[in-house]
Amino acid sequence: MHKLDDNRAWLLIVPVFALVAFNAIIPLMTVVNYSVQDIFGPGQRAFIGVEWFREMLRDPTIQAAFIRQMVFSGLVLAIQIPLGIAIALLLPRSGWKSSLAIILIAIPLLVPFNVVGTIWQVYARPEIGLLGRAINAVGFDYNYTASPVAAWVTLLLMDTWHWTPLVILLAFAGLCSIPQPYYQAARIDGASRYAIFRYIELPKLKGVMTIAVLLRFMDSFMIYTEPFVVTGGGPGSSTTFLSIRLVNMAVGQFDLGPAAAFSLMYFLVILLFSYVFYTILKMNSRA
Amino acid sequence: MAEITISDLRHAYDGDLSDPSKLALKGINHVWRDGGAYALLGPSGCGKSSMLNMISGLVRPTAGRILFDGRDVTDLRPEERNIAQVFQFPVLYDTMTVAENLAFPLRNRRIAPAQITRRVNEVAEMLDLGPLLKRRAAGLGAADKQKISLGRGLVREDVAAILFDEPLTVIDPQVKFDLRRKLKLVHETLKLTLVYVTHDQSEALTFADQVVVMSHGEVMQAATPEELYDRPSHSFVGRFIGSPGMNFLPCALDGNQIRFDGGTIPAPALAPRPGSQLTLGLRPHAIQPADAPTGITADLIEVEDRGPWRIADIAIGTNHLKMKLKDDVPLPSGSFPVRFDPDATLLYADDLLTGDLRHAQA
Structure with missing residues (x-):
């Protein structure tokens, strides 16, 4: 057979x-x-096709949350990727100092998400938090429960503290995998420190940085726990990101139909963005 | 172009010179003549790459001086020494084209663009890289990549020397031959001092005018390939060069006889220092079966066929030796008399060559 x-x-x-x-x-x-259904109660439902999808796309609160989410992820990538590479470049490549630095840097990655939120919620409080009091003492009026700018700064600081270590670890691993003769040849060729970074280190980091950008994009685009703990989406709705809006809809208002449509679009958007990022970065490394 | 002088070079990677047995280099003196082709040959870990990196300036020796044409360069950085170095694995700037790779050392030195273009074209012409100039360097084969690494060294005018650190390791055997010939050609055209580090003796012996054999941080012998083969000055060189290496037969001087386990031969007019450990050194071709009794009897153990010749494992007394026979020499069997070629029978005292038996039988 x-x-x-x-x-x-x-x-x-x-x-x-x-x-x-x-x-x-x-x-x-x-x-x-x-x-695809409108559910009124147990046993009472009606098929309504793509109506929820249409409604979700037209919902101004979701549109605003989407724009907020894009800006947040954009800022996260713009801050954490260069910062991670810069710190990785400054680390010693071998010896006990290197191991110690890596351990210290990796600690934030081990902290549970809602603990991270709680730490920063307290740390950044203007009346009792070390950071909050310090910023106010320098003369800035800083209160993340009252000012949207302060709330955003707090969330970005927290996310940078929490996740830059991942970028550092990936960049450090990439740098450590560059064979010594590359540096030796560059010295013989008389390359400056900048030229070594631009023509040896950066090209060799492309692979791991593709992964770092993808991971940081996906994670930041799905962020929920930390802003939920720190700001709860406020003040107003200034830090209501997509996932917070979704949970409000599904659990708070119990709108299962619209929330399901929203979830599916959320999922597809992440899939689409990740695919686009991946394709662009792959194309760059081949061209 | 330069004559490179190395004077009392000592190096310890931890910077501590107090224990001589732990040094990576143990006091090396050598002169690399201007325009000479040298091979640095030795087993892994003998210090040959360390020495190369000191000549190029990548490693600073703990003690000793390095002179280029009499000028002390010990404290100069690699880019100030005008050295071309090719590493074991091809080093390329992946994002650049071949032309940009070749131009890189000149751009770093802020040479005028017109002159850069001229030099890049000259070097590409010499290394047959012309058609590849516009290609991205990352996609090329290992042989082309090595040529680019070499080219980056050659674009600078007045290169003092080209240093190779086992550059053919990652090259396919078929391409190896062509690339080696190309390297040799570049050397002959440019008359540059060339130092070639390798652990492959056939590569060293075919490439170099002079081979420097190193072991444990010391130069054992620096000589032409013929000399290394015919008259190794140290028993290490005898064992290391040749396949199979030299046979060594512990012996003692007894009046005018050299006595060893399994036979005697007439002694030469040599007076080695009393009390030194004597050995006879014989290349496998220096031992041949004899028609009549010679006072030395060998037992055949095993024969290995190597095409135009055969290598016979024999025992003389309790000593095991290798004998190299042309394939038209009839193969003896059992016990048979052997003779030692007096021109090629060398006497070593404490591992150092003291003489041969040529004069003894006259």
Whole structure:
């Protein structure tokens, strides 16, 4: 019998298929199911097609949250990627100092998300927090519960503190993998420190930095816990990001249909952006 | 172009010279003649790459001086020494084209663009890189990449020397031959001093006018390939050069006889220092079967066929030796008499060459 005609092969993929079905396909389909129905109560529902999707796209609070989310992710990448590379360049490449520095730098990564939020919520308070009092003492009027700018600064500082270490670790690993002869050849060629960075280190970092940009984009685009703990989306709705808006809708208002449609679009947007980033960075490294 | 003089070069990677046995280089003196092709040959860890990196300035020796044409360059940085160095793995600036790679050392020195273009074209012409100039360097084969590494050294005018650190390791065997010939050609055209580090003796012996054999941070012998083969001045060189290496036979001087386990031969008029450890050194071709008894009897153990010749494992007394036979020499069997070629039978005292047996049998 020809290999392709042996139907028993299907049996062998059943376990994997069942596993994927239960942890991915069925939950996702539940969301899809909600997103195309209007649910009034148990047993009372109506199929309404893509109406929720249309409504979500037109919702001004979601549009505002989307723009806020884009700005936040853009700032996160613009701050953390260069900062991470810069710090990685300053680290010693070997010896006990290197190990110690890496351990200290990695600590924020080990802190649970809502603990990070709590730490900064207290740390940045204008009346009792060390950071909040210090900023006010220098003469700035800083109160993240009252001023949107202060709230944004606090969230960006917190996210930078929490996640720049990841960029540093990736950049450091990339730098450590550059063979010594590259530096030796550059010395013989009389290259300046800037030229070494521009023509040796930066090109060699491209691979790990692609990963760093993707991870930081996806994580920051999905951020929920820390702003929820620190600002709760305020003051007003100035730090209401997509996920906070979504949770308000799904859990707070119990609008399951619209929330399902929103979730699916949220998911597709992240998928799309990640794909675009990946393609652009891949193209650059091949061109 | 330069004559490179190395004077009493000592180096310890931890900077501590107090224990001579731990030094990476143990007091090396050598003169690399202007325009000469030298190979630095030795097993891994013998200090040959360290020495090369000191000539180029990448490593500063703990003690000793390095002179280029009499000028002390020990404290100069690599870019101030005008050295071209090619590493084991090709080093390229991936984002640049071949032409930009070649121009890089000149751009860093702020040379006028017109002159850069002229030099880049000259070097590309010499290394057959002309058609590749506009290509991105990253996509090329290892051989072309090594040529670019070399070219980056050659674009600077008045390059003092080209240093190679095992540059053919990652090159395919078929391309190796062509590239080696190209390197040799560049050397002959430019008359540059060339130092070539390798652990591959055939590469060293075919490439260089003079081979410097190193072991454990010391120069064992610096000589032409013929001399290294025919008259190794130290038993290490005898063992290291040649495949199989030189046979060594512990022996003792007894009146006018040299006595060893399994036979005697007439002694030469040599007077080695009393009490020194004597050994006979014989290349495998210096031992041949004899038609009549010679006073030395060998037992055949095993024969290995190597095409135009055979290598026979033999035992003389308790000593195991290798004998190299042309394939038209009939293969003896069992116990048979052997003779030692007196021109090629060398006497070593405490591992150092003291003489041969040529005069003894006259």
